[in-house]
Amino acid sequence: MNYDEFADLYDHQYDLYRDDLHFYAGVAERAGGPVLEVGAGTGRVTAFLARRGVDVTGLEPSGRMIGRGLERAARDGLNLHFQQGDARTFRLDTKFALAIAPFNALMHLYTPNEQLQALENIHAHLRPGAGFVFDLYVPRFGKPNTVRHEGETFHGPDGSRTDVTLVQRHDRVRQHITTEYTVDTAAPDGTLRRRFYTLTQRYYTRYEVEWLLRFAGFESPRVTGSFQGGPLERGSDVMVFQTRAL
Numbered sequence: 001m002n003y004d005e006f007a008d009l010y011d012h013q014y015d016l017y018r019d020d021l022h023f024y025a026g027v028a029e030r031a032g033g034p035v036l037e038v039g040a041g042t043g044r045v046t047a048f049l050a051r052r053g054v055d056v057t058g059l060e061p062s063g064r065m066i067g068r069g070l071e072r073a074a075r076d077g078l079n080l081h082f083q084q085g086d087a088r089t090f091r092l093d094t095k096f097a098l099a100i101a102p103f104n105a106l107m108h109l110y111t112p113n114e115q116l117q118a119l120e121n122i123h124a125h126l127r128p129g130a131g132f133v134f135d136l137y138v139p140r141f142g143k144p145n146t147v148r149h150e151g152e153t154f155h156g157p158d159g160s161r162t163d164v165t166l167v168q169r170h171d172r173v174r175q176h177i178t179t180e181y182t183v184d185t186a187a188p189d190g191t192l193r194r195r196f197y198t199l200t201q202r203y204y205t206r207y208e209v210e211w212l213l214r215f216a217g218f219e220s221p222r223v224t225g226s227f228q229g230g231p232l233e234r235g236s237d238v239m240v241f242q243t244r245a246l
């Protein structure tokens with residue numbers, strides 16, 4: 001999945017998402033060594049950690065997402081370290097004290113082979129006993145094949161207005177959810193610009209992740225249903241996994 005085309009939209013949509021930041025900062029600070037962030041995107045979490053003095057490397061395949069992250073870092077006077085690469089195939093000399101994969105980053109690994117290749121590669125970059133912490137949303141979807149507006153309206157400094165609508169298609173056999181976004185920007189003079197983006201995620205169930213982790217050489221994980229440590233239960237939106245490399 002190539003995020004290049006999403007780079008412009010991504011920060012509009014998620015820059016204000018902060019539910020996970022203090023959780024990942026706490027985990028990273030306790031690790032006491034270099035941290036690898038897998039699927040770092042535009043550095044939303046990377047920047048938060050770096051600002052707290054964490055030595056963090058943001059692994060990210062999309063050059064445009066990294067470009068956005070570097071622009072943000074320059075604006076904020078931060079020195080961020082990104083590495084362009086794919087979770088399945090990257091090679092770094094560092095052995096990390098912790099790997100994290102915030103905000104559904106592992107949902108871009110679509111087959112068991114891709115998932116295992118990525119987890120084994122992450123494992124190979126960890127010190128013995130090092131932590132691996134990530135979150136995935138609980139698979140629960142809105143009405144499929146229906147145009148939905150979920151409150152995403154952004155007002156630009158130039159007086160423009162952007163509305164995001166979406167249609168989701170659900171392939172239950174492959175465990176794929178495909179979201180087709182339509183992004184309409186109306187300029188103050190009424191001129192309308194329409195863009196389309198398609199995002200496919202491979203969603204997970206809790207127990208398949210537990211088996212996958214064991215298979216890739218990790219301890220049986222601690223699983224919670226929130227970043228505050230609450231149990232995973234019927235109403236939870238997120239599954240948070242905390243494990244260690246054996």
Ligand SMILES: C[S@@+](CC[C@H](N)C(=O)[O-])C[C@H]1O[C@@H](n2cnc3c(N)ncnc32)[C@H](O)[C@@H]1O
Binds near residue numbers: 014038039062
């Ligand atoms: C939902 S974004 C999360 C970004 C960031 N972690 C955050 O919390 O804002 C998922 C990111 O995973 C990246 N990604 C997709 N496929 C990947 C792969 N095979 N290896 C590593 N990262 C990948 C995407 O480019 C994207 O930036």
